[in-house]
Amino acid sequence: MSTRPRTPAPSTPAPGKLPLPEVGEMKRRGDKIVMVTAYDAPAARLADAAGIELILVGDTAAMVMLGHESTVPVTLDEMIFLTRAVTRAARRPLVVGDLPFGTYEVSDEQAVASAIRMVKEGGADVVKLEGAGRMVSRVQAIADSNIGVMGHIGLTPQSATKLGGFKAQGRSADAAVKLFEDAFALQEAGAFAIVLEAVPAPVAARISRALEAPTIGIGAGAETDGQVLVWHDLLGMYAGRQPRFVKRYAEIGEEIGDALATYAQDVRSGAFPEEQHTYSIPDEELARFEAKLREPAR
Ligand code: KIV
Numbered sequence: 234m235s236t237r238p239r240t241p242a243p244s245t246p247a248p249g250k251l252p253l254p255e256v257g258e259m260k261r262r263g264d265k266i267v268m269v270t271a272y273d274a275p276a277a278r279l280a281d282a283a284g285i286e287l288i289l290v291g292d293t294a295a296m297v298m299l300g301h302e303s304t305v306p307v308t309l310d311e312m313i314f315l316t317r318a319v320t321r322a323a324r325r326p327l328v329v330g331d332l333p334f335g336t337y338e339v340s341d342e343q344a345v346a347s348a349i350r351m352v353k354e355g356g357a358d359v360v361k362l363e364g365a366g367r368m369v370s371r372v373q374a375i376a377d378s379n380i381g382v383m384g385h386i387g388l389t390p391q392s393a394t395k396l397g398g399f400k401a402q403g404r405s406a407d408a409a410v411k412l413f414e415d416a417f418a419l420q421e422a423g424a425f426a427i428v429l430e431a432v433p434a435p436v437a438a439r440i441s442r443a444l445e446a447p448t449i450g451i452g453a454g455a456e457t458d459g460q461v462l463v464w465h466d467l468l469g470m471y472a473g474r475q476p477r478f479v480k481r482y483a484e485i486g487e488e489i490g491d492a493l494a495t496y497a498q499d500v501r502s503g504a505f506p507e508e509q510h511t512y513s514i515p516d517e518e519l520a521r522f523e524a525k526l527r528e529p530a531r
Contacts, residue, residue, distance in 0.1 A: 250325060251286055265460070267286050268459055269462045277320075286373050287327050288329065290332060290357070294311070295333075299311065301498060307333045312355070313355040331360070338367075359380065361383040363477045364392065370422070372422040383426045384420075384426070386429060387452075389430070389431040413443070429450050430452060434456065435454070445502070469484040
């Protein structure tokens with residue numbers, strides 16, 4: 234069990250904002266925590282209206298928003314730009330700003346400096362970073378700077394090459410014990426919650442039961458304390474390869490495609506715009522306009 238106090242966010246939360254300690258309280262009450270990624274203001278507004286507790290401005294933005302093949306290329310400046318758009322619209326949900334690859338690995342000082350930028354410039358309520366081992370010290374340094382920090386273990390996409398690809402983790406007894414120990418180390422370092430990605434359900438359940446900090450699962454079964462899905466995956470808006478843990482709740486991509494094709498057809502056939510989409514001008518003003526055009530140029 235943790236002996237470290239959970240770290241509050243440094244600034245005074247905006248009115249109506251979910252207090253960070255409430256995330257831990259939800260686990261204690263047995264209430265499931267819902268997190269979704271979002272990368273712009275309209276998405277944040279919809280997630281807020283749906284009563285979702287946590288919005289992750291994930292570095293998955295690199296793939297689903299910016300067209301990269303992996304999460305590695307996205308920069309801190311790009312993540313801050315997207316986070317700022319989300320924080321403008323998210324009233325109640327806590328906004329988690331993901332620290333991208335290369336912005337925290339070098340030193341604790343680098344991690345704290347990046348986290349501060351994410352909070353100060355991006356307006357994030359808290360930050361997230363991937364990994365354990367040397368990253369435990371980064372989590373502790375950020376938490377000690379009074380910034381709430383979420384951990385992320387299991388399949389950590391920023392280090393997918395080292396892990397041998399986008400594969401489930403913790404599938405041997407030794408690997409599962411290592412995950413268990415990593416989760417505890419992150420909790421002890423001050424992580425207020427931990428994402429478990431692509432971890433066998435019984436292993437994730439065992440870790441979740443043992444930890445005081447909530448676990449947020451993605452491909453980690455039903456017994457984590459919360460779940461997260463990527464916006465474009467859950468809404469059917471991503472054309473790339475989809476992991477088996479994704480459930481598509483809508484086919485918005487198809488709907489958008491159909492709408493765009495109909496729009497293009499309407500423009501080409503003259504069916505759009507109609508009378509109701511245009512502005513009028515009084516007849517006498519139109520007549521004066523025509524008369525003025527006929528006047529000889531001065
Ligand atoms: O960047 C992201 O979207 C994530 C989730 C998949 C947890 O880290």
